[in-house]
Amino acid sequence: MKSSARNQFAGKVTSIVSGPVNAEVDVLLDSGDHVVSVITAGSVKALGLREGSQVVALIKAPWVILLTDDAGLKTSARNHLRGKVSRLVKGAVNTEVSLQTDGGLAVNAIITNESVDALGLDIGVPASAIIKASHVILATRT
């Protein structure tokens, strides 16, 4: 598989909580980071997901919010990955920003140039990537 999703994180399912429509799936990434995904209960069945299943979490860069100075902040986003800016690719309106987490995970976000300036993002600056669980797609190989 080749995917346009700029974030493709391999890992293993560690828990599944199911409701009538949706299910919450916790994935332990190979980097040691955790990613939580909310997918439909139908997808859990279709993919045959259970504890230990190997999956790839797909997350597009425009779905990632970056935070700085987030001491004392809590968000409803179940995914909060801390790291340092490792790369910036600037366009006319948007910039692609890459964070490197302590676990070695590279997280890519696309944000506006104004936000890059407002947050003072530059190589080496600490920042957090936040991602809603409902924005994480899980993929498996049969």
Added chain:
Amino acid sequence: MKSSARNQFAGKVTSIVSGPVNAEVDVLLDSGDHVVSVITAGSVKALGLREGSQVVALIKAPWVILLTDDAGLKTSARNHLRGKVSRLVKGAVNTEVSLQTDGGLAVNAIITNESVDALGLDIGVPASAIIKASHVILATRT
């Protein structure tokens, strides 16, 4: 906190409806507008949310759809904010469009240049911003 989310709306929780996986949280913004968010039930607990809690709703600009000529239209998106175009920043593919609502709220959307032309968006043109509840992140300060 500094966030790359181009929309950061402060308000108070007015109601919470919880299911086994997700919960729907209604927020009355300081501008008088309402924003509905669907987050996981786990996040409601982790943030200690209840009626009256102070929160900030975070919404990235690429998650906002703009509509014009929407008389008689209903959408499943729980958030439908009416206003007038107050600002346009054009790039090669995308434009950042800002709406000002009657309540004084500034809502930022990133849409394609083709859509700007197709909708005839320009300063002062009336338009609506629609946002899915599942795209709204809530943040709190401890």
Added chain:
Amino acid sequence: MKSSARNQFAGKVTSIVSGPVNAEVDVLLDSGDHVVSVITAGSVKALGLREGSQVVALIKAPWVILLTDDAGLKTSARNHLRGKVSRLVKGAVNTEVSLQTDGGLAVNAIITNESVDALGLDIGVPASAIIKASHVILATRT
């Protein structure tokens, strides 16, 4: 209605599965393709949705992931539309890519230029568009 959503697919509701917060709605498009949407149960009621209801599915281009070489791949995304690249509009950071499905549906995605290169996307190349059900908005006319 005019909408900035680059994907606007007309169709009919074929089934609805409701939970306490969310509902899963299956839509048969006029092109013969299916689209699954997860919306709030409140929206199902507000729109008066039932089997046979005429709807338009709105999906912004940045919510679409493109895949190539996806034999044997399964994803949790409920929407997986196969086609061939019919158009590319390149910007400084992002490219808008259009796929044409066998059923004649045009699907628009915005992905990074790096992904266009990594996937070898060009006119006529087969690719799949994947879209999470929670990223699909449904609209009706009253």
